[in-house]
Amino acid sequence: MAALMIPSANNIARLLARWDAGSQEAFVKKMNDTAKELGMTKTTYTDPSGLDATTVSTAEDQVKLGLKLVEMETLLDITKKPSWVDPSGKNWPNWNRLVPYNDSLGIKTGTTTKAGGNLLFAAQKKVGNTNQLIVGAVLGQHKAPIIDTVIAASKQLMLATQKALEGATVVKKGQVVGYVDDGLGNRTPVVATADVQAVGWASLTVDVKLANGGGKLPQTAKAGTEVGVLTVGEGASQVKVPVALQSDLAAPGIGSKLTRIG
16 A cells, blocks of 8 residues: 555556456446445546546545545555655655645645646644544646646645634533433433534534434433533544533323323
């Protein structure tokens, strides 16, 4: 993987394809199936390395791929290296010269005369208590030298995004964020157990989701019992905070059950 991601060894891509799927053709089918699953509607793979001119994509689709890749810490441990020493002792510099500066994490360059300079990049910024991940793509840079041009354009975009990121409290500790509903008319409030900070920029919409955390809700419980999780944001940069009962949770009385039956 280091040979593939750092010095862009296209022969290694072909070797890994045969190792994984038995043939390059079978692996390319897996690539296209995965692209479809990720919603990469304008991407078509025709070879394992992406070197063929018939392999095409867009910056938007590459970002969709990058958002999945940044969840793989083992892969980022490779792509954020400024160089790699192969088993023979030869040192290979990373074509992505954004690393290791400005909290850059990789991910992958791709340059040919016809396609120009291309880079799918990732970076991070510490905001509050969480590392916020940034993923971007710059494609089709034809000004020579194309690798320098795409690196410069990507650096400008990366630094501007890092500068724009800021945190804002969207839920305060003790704030009611939902209810435990027994289905019989009784609702017990649940509250956030800590301040919840969303990270982004002005006008950004952030998803807020409340779930039971995978466990079964109790019929009775004391105030302060944790009964779920509040999630703000998506992907690797999301923030999770437990939620707890604001007051005691009591089982429905016989009167409520009879009324329900009636």
